[in-house]
Structures are given as structure tokens and as C-alpha cells.
Amino acid sequence: xxxxxxxxxxxxxxxxxxxxxxxxxxxxxxxxxxxxxxxxxxxxxxxxxxxxxxxxxxxxxxxxxxxxxxxxxxxxxxxxxxxxxxxxxxxxxxxxxxxxxxxxxxxxxxxxxxxxxxxxxxxxxxxxxxxxxxxxxxxxxxxxxxxxxxxxxxxxxxxxxxxxxxxxxxxxxxxxxxxxxxxxxxxxxxxxxxxxxxx
Amino acid sequence: xxxxxxxxxxxxxxxxxxxxxxxxxxxxxxxxxxxxxxxxxxxxxxxxxxxxxxxxxxxxxxxxxxxxxxxxxxxxxxxxxxxxxxxxxxxxxxxxxxxxxxxxxxxxxxxxxxxxxxxxxxxxxxxxxxxxxxxxxxxxxxxxxxxxxxxxxxxxxxxxxxxxxxxxxxxxxxxxxxxxxxxxxxxxxxxxxxxxxxxxxxxxxxxxxxxxxxxxxxxxxx
Numbered sequence: 188x189x190x191x192x193x194x195x196x197x198x199x200x201x202x203x204x205x206x207x208x209x210x211x212x213x214x215x216x217x218x219x220x221x222x223x224x225x226x227x228x229x230x231x232x233x234x235x236x237x238x239x240x241x242x243x244x245x246x247x248x249x250x251x252x253x254x255x256x257x258x259x260x261x262x263x264x265x266x267x268x269x270x271x272x273x274x275x276x277x278x279x280x281x282x283x284x285x286x287x288x289x290x291x292x293x294x295x296x297x298x299x300x301x302x303x304x305x306x307x308x309x310x311x312x313x314x315x316x317x318x319x320x321x322x323x324x325x326x327x328x329x330x331x332x333x334x335x336x337x338x339x340x341x342x343x344x345x346x347x348x349x350x351x352x353x354x355x356x357x358x359x360x361x362x363x364x365x366x367x368x369x370x371x372x373x374x375x376x377x378x379x380x381x382x383x384x385x386x
Numbered sequence: 387x388x389x390x391x392x393x394x395x396x397x398x399x400x401x402x403x404x405x406x407x408x409x410x411x412x413x414x415x416x417x418x419x420x421x422x423x424x425x426x427x428x429x430x431x432x433x434x435x436x437x438x439x440x441x442x443x444x445x446x447x448x449x450x451x452x453x454x455x456x457x458x459x460x461x462x463x464x465x466x467x468x469x470x471x472x473x474x475x476x477x478x479x480x481x482x483x484x485x486x487x488x489x490x491x492x493x494x495x496x497x498x499x500x501x502x503x504x505x506x507x508x509x510x511x512x513x514x515x516x517x518x519x520x521x522x523x524x525x526x527x528x529x530x531x532x533x534x535x536x537x538x539x540x541x542x543x544x545x546x547x548x549x550x551x552x553x554x555x556x557x558x559x560x561x562x563x564x565x566x567x568x569x570x571x572x573x574x575x576x577x578x579x580x581x582x583x584x585x586x587x588x589x590x591x592x593x594x595x596x597x598x599x600x601x602x603x604x605x606x607x608x
Contacts, residue, residue: 239608269467285389286389286468287468
């Protein structure tokens with residue numbers, strides 16, 4: 188499986204965000220997208236997730252399921268957690284697991300982010316780090332080959348960052364791909380880097 | 387199929403939880419209709435004559451109440467991004483959200499309509515038919531409202547803009563809704579052509595509403 192981006196150009200609100208971004212990513216590889224604020228890291232992830240259209244350029248996934256779009260084979264972990272405060276931790280995860288994938292057990296996913304104890308607590312009472320962990324549990328509950336992570340370690344404490352690094356290693360080991368926008372190290376030593384700074 | 391059901395269940399559940407909008411429309415409807423006899427005065431003949439119009443106007447305003455948050459909350463917390471990545475066409479997801487909204491806000495309103503009809507001195511035999519016109523017409527209000535709800539996300543401005551956008555579009559529903567209700571009360575046959583047109587309006591907006599709303603949402607996300 189290989190994700191290929193060729194000369195992607197994206198503009199938002201009439202302003203060019205990035206131009207001519209190209210990369211190849213094979214199964215088991217990770218790509219760290221870096222750059223100053225406003226360089227287009229988040230926009231690149233949203234392009235890959237199919238949420239923004241590009242002005243030009245080609246994006247293809249070879250060896251994936253041909254009937255599905257790239258977005259349908261990818262997980263997007265954005266700045267917002269996509270959690271409903273009125274639903275419990277388990278209900279939130281259950282909904283996304285059923286909506287994004289097939290009906291499956293959510294306990295292993297909650298276990299992976301250490302939220303089993305809080306399963307029946309409404310998400311309104313979670314701290315921002317716990318909310319982040321709950322949205323990471325979504326990536327575990329529904330297997331999809333591409334992970335698009337926007338600042339995945341933000342508001343996570345040290346043990347949780349370590350746990351996330353372990354989950355990412357497992358994902359890559361299983362033939363998955365990761366594209367992460369980040370300012371610092373997130374625990375992936377052998378990842379390639381894509382610098383978004385133009386000019 | 388399971389993702390359809392899970393989305394429906396989630397939205398219905400959210401409406402009944404803290405901060406949800408279920409029953410708000412029905413309560414507002416109740417208050418508007420209850421105030422009307424105080425404003426008009428205790429003229430039973432007059433009340434019976436304008437009763438269907440009051441009920442329909444009340445239903446129209448009540449159906450607008452919770453509408454502007456329908457997509458706005460999903461947009462703010464990032465759920466809308468994920469709804470687009472689920473593999474279900476956005477049109478379908480939007481339609482499901484519309485159905486959930488109808489079930490939680492418009493259906494309670496339809497259910498209390500007979501009671502309110504009695505308060506407005508509507509003929510007891512016509513109460514059932516009057517309620518039926520509301521049941522047939524409120525889906526049109528909800529699904530036309532979907533377009534306004536999606537536009538208010540795209541334009542990042544909810545509230546009053548929604549009412550300004552949606553209310554003119556609901557004029558045909560109001561006309562044929564009241565005409566069908568009046569036909570049920572005074573006409574020779576309870577369900578005339580007005581009722582048929584009302585059903586047609588509901589069916590057409592059931593199809594067109596989600597398509598237009600999804601297009602507005604896609605545009606708004608960029």
C-alpha cells in the first residue's frame with residue numbers, strides 16, 4: 188500500500204496556503220509534517236482527509252480498497268475531539284465505532300487509552316487530556332490504514348504520550364501509515380520529515 | 387445500515403439529554419397557543435374560525451426553535467468532519483439528522499395538537515383530521531429548515547438569519563396546511579386537494595432538503 192501526493196496546491200479564502208507539496212508514503216512508514224504556524228500543516232491533513240479540495244495536484248492510494256475513497260480509509264484526529272458532552276465516554280466511542288466502521292467491542296480501545304474506569308462518566312466531566320485520549324481510542328476501535336494526526340500529543344501528559352507512541356508503533360508495525368503535523372518529537376524515531384516552509 | 391441507525395440513536399439520545407432540544411418546541415407551541423385566546427378574547431366563534439391558523443403558525447415558529455443548533459454543534463466540536471469521512475453520503479447523514487430532529491421536536495408538537503385544538507374550540511370531530519394535517523406538513527417544515535440550518539453553519543451566523551432564510555420558503559406549507567385543516571373542519575370531505583398538495587410538499591422537501599443542506603455544508607467546511 189502506498190500513499191502518493193503529487194504537487195498538491197491548496198488555497199483557502201483566496202490565499203495560497205501551500206504549493207507543490209509532494210511525498211510518497213509506503214505501508215509501515217510515518218511522515219512528520221513540520222513548519223511554522225500557518226505553513227499549512229493542518230490544511231495538508233485536511234486535504235488528505237478529503238475535507239478540503241486542492242486547487243491542483245494528485246493524490247492517490249495504491250493497494251488500498253478501490254471502492255473506498257482515501258478519506259474512508261483514513262482516521263482524522265483534528266484539534267477538535269468530536270465528543271458530545273452529554274453522552275458518556277462509552278456512548279461517544281460506541282457511536283463513532285459504529286458510524287465509522289462495523290459494530291465492534293470498544294473495551295480493548297478504552298483499555299488502550301486507559302479510560303475503562305471512566306466508561307460511564309459523561310464526557311462533559313473529562314479533562315482535555317482525557318478527551319484527547321478518548322478520541323485516540325477511536326483510531327484503535329475502528330481499524331483504518333491511514334492515520335492523520337494533527338498535534339496528537341497536545342494536552343497529553345508524559346505517560347499518555349508514551350502510550351500513544353506505543354499505539355503508533357503498533358499501527359506502523361501492522362502495515363499502517365501515519366501522517367502527523369507536529370512541532371516537536373512525538374516518539375516516532377524512524378519517521379520521515381516534510382518541511383512545509385515555503386520561500 | 388448500522389451506521390444509519392447509530393446516527394439516529396445518537397441524535398435522539400442527545401436531544402433528550404442535558405442541553406438537548408426535545409420538547410422545547412412543544413412547550414413553546416403550548417405557550418403560544420395558550421396566549422392566543424387571551425389576546426383575541428373569549429369569542430368562541432372567532433377562535434374556532436382562526437384556530438387552525440393559530441395552530442399552524444405556532445407549529446411553524448416552534449419548528450424553527452432548535453433548528454439553528456442542528457449542524458452548528460457538530461461543526462463546532464469537529465463531528466461534522468468525521469461524519470463526512472464515514473463512507474455514508476453526506477446527504478444521507480443529513481437526512482437522518484433531519485428525521486431525528488423531526489422525531490424529537492415536531493412529533494411531540496403533533497401529539498399535543500389535539501389538546502390545544504380543544505382549547506381553541508376546534509370541532510371535536512375535526513381534531514383528528516387537524517392533527518393529521520400537522521403530521522403530514524411538519525416534515526416539510528423540518529426538511530426545509532435543514533437547508534437554513536446548513537446555511538447558518540456555512541455563513542457562520544445562526545439565530546435570526548435562519549428564520550429570515552427559512553420562513554419565506556415555508557409559506558406554501560402554511561397555506562396548504564391551513565387550507566387542509568379548514569377543509570377538514572368545514573369542507574364537505576375531510577381530506578381535499580389541499581391535503582394532497584401538503585403531502586407532496588413534505589415528500590419533495592424530504593428529497594430536496596438533504597441534497598441542498600449537504601451542498602451548503604460541504605461549501606461551508608472549506
